[in-house]
Amino acid sequence: MITMILGEVANFAAYAFAPAVLVTPLGALSIIFSAVLAHFVLKEKLHMFGVVGCILCVVGSVGIVLHAPKEREIDSIDEIWHLATEPGFIVYSCVAVVSVLFLIFWVAERSGHRKMLVYIAICSTMGSLTVISVKAVAIALKLSFGGSNQFIYIQTWFFIVVVIVCCLVQLNYLNKALDSFNTAVVSPVYYVMFTILTIFANMIMYKDSFSRNATQIATQLCGFVTIVAGTFLLHKTRDMGNEPPLPDDEICLDGGSVRPDRLSQSSS
Template sequence: MGFSGDNLKGFILALLSSGFIGASFIIKKKGLRRAAAASGVRAGVGGYSYLLEPLWWLGMITMIVGEVANFVAYAFAPAVLVTPLGALSIIVSAVLAHFILNEKLHQLGILGCVMCVAGSIIIVIHAPQEQPISSVQEIWSMATQPAFLLYVGSVIVLVFILVFYFAPQCGHTNVLVFTGICSLMGSLSVMSVKALGTSLKLTFEGKNQLIFPETWFFMFVVATCVITQMNYLNKASILLHNDVDGLLVTILWLPNLRRF
């Protein structure tokens, strides 16, 4: 695949996004630890004292900067190119966790990092050129295909089961519950972020997409996914305080909306 100008812009923005987001996990986790130590109530069991912790907000700002870069990257490059680059944030977090949080990366963690990077490189190298999109309504047409609607319905049902049944029962002891919620919501946010980013790009080019209700619907979905992911990511992060392998599990919820 030869990189077009837009693909190259998306590639660079996705790399910058991974750096900021990888660093934000470390900063936020340190803030979560401070908040838990000060209040005695961890985020993993329902505490929200981290909202008063400046270090947590610094991490949040760093993540927002990374997410903005990631958001813009989706407007320029195909999701299949941008999303895999989120795996690089794992390497950034692993290195910073070793030096800042004194966490230890075990052999399985190293293997996971290598596999993530190798997979990302393979996907990026073979990423296809994106077909031009002239309207948000084109994305809406693709998003309302029966197969995708079936997937969306399945995800929503699974999220409700995890949130209302498994989270109260075993969420505070099994981090896979919280990361599962984040991952499932993240899979929906990728489509919405791509749609919203494309809408704004077309609008700036003179083709106003804000007049279409589909644009605002995608914006609502993005906001819902982000709020849900941030809430349960904080719960997952505070549960994983023993070593960097646990931190890597938390980061892996990013399908790369990530992540937003």
């Protein structure tokens, strides 16, 4: 639990020094470390497809890092507020909030327990707003530690409230998705949708994609697709090679096992 908290603090700090387009996709690296540690610590066999999935995640991450956009210099929370109140991002925020409310109060009540994408769409849409707000708070903290107190502005506290509300909504519906559907399917789908919407929201607000050429954008997209493929392969085949437990009807009292057809033959 301590290491998990430290990891989230480090992830929060990363948004203060790097663009969200770079930080968010690299979250797939945690899947690699989990798979490798499970192989050595938990004795869960990492089969050939798992190794290929890890390699794909590493290759995709390297491509994203090498072609990541330069971080935009932010000097105050007022500058972030100005970017957040431009027409493009206001339209995106309104569409996102209306879509989430529609999904929560109309769609989720009727078919959320049967359609996985309903819960994941809620989590991913709110997640894109969470990342934007987290980045604003992280930059405010960085500037405050640098000597320019940003917590005297109401805008900073507004972003903090948005972070809290969005995180609560995300946790609630992510737990519902995990309770209702297979984790091996929920995790990669949520990662893909969350990352796409986060990158899209970041592009609208910070407009960092306009400073890059077509080759850089295409390379970063290829890196992201490679990570998605590796993540999906890891999750889809993570139980391959691990022997399933014997059914109850094949377990004997002495610890051995016997097939049901042999039981019928011996009884006859």
